[in-house]
Amino acid sequence: KAGSYMRVGTGGSVTTGATTTLTAQQDTAPDGQSGSVATPAGTYRISWMATWNAGTLPAITVTEVGLFLYFYAVLKTFGYEPNSSSNPASATLFSRLSEADGDFSSFAINTAVPLTIEWRLLFEFV
Numbered sequence: 494k495a496g497s498y499m500r501v502g503t504g505g506s507v508t509t510g511a512t513t514t515l516t517a518q519q520d521t522a523p524d525g526q527s528g529s530v531a532t533p534a535g536t537y538r539i540s541w542m543a544t545w546n547a548g549t550l551p552a553i554t555v556t557e558v559g560l561f562l563y564f565y566a567v568l569k570t571f572g573y574e575p576n577s578s579s580n581p582a583s584a585t586l587f588s589r590l591s592e593a594d595g596d597f598s599s600f601a602i603n604t605a606v607p608l609t610i611e612w613r614l615l616f617e618f619v
Contacts, residue, residue, distance in 0.1 A: 496563030496584050499523060499543035499610060501555045501602075507593045513586055515559045521550055537616040544609040556599045557591040560612050588612075 504516020523543035561584035
């Protein structure tokens, strides 16, 4: 989880192949992050969790969520060398969910309670 993180945002644009960050990112870091790996029958599941404590985020309406992962150390073992425009010292947008893409319905943050988001990536072997 080092260098990897989740962020929420309030942007309204759709995700394209050129999307490299959230449209209107809220830069407040989660108060806690964790991850896990599981192997339920026939699948391999990686989970990332981010929790913002009550009062950490402002009362915004979330319309997008981004998962930023730090790939450089892993990819380097496969011979990856960044080009001059890459910044290997930082995480990059791995995946984005948005209301504009129809991934979820927007929701207002209740600042009186914590917000926890779990992001699951499933690999199925058939």
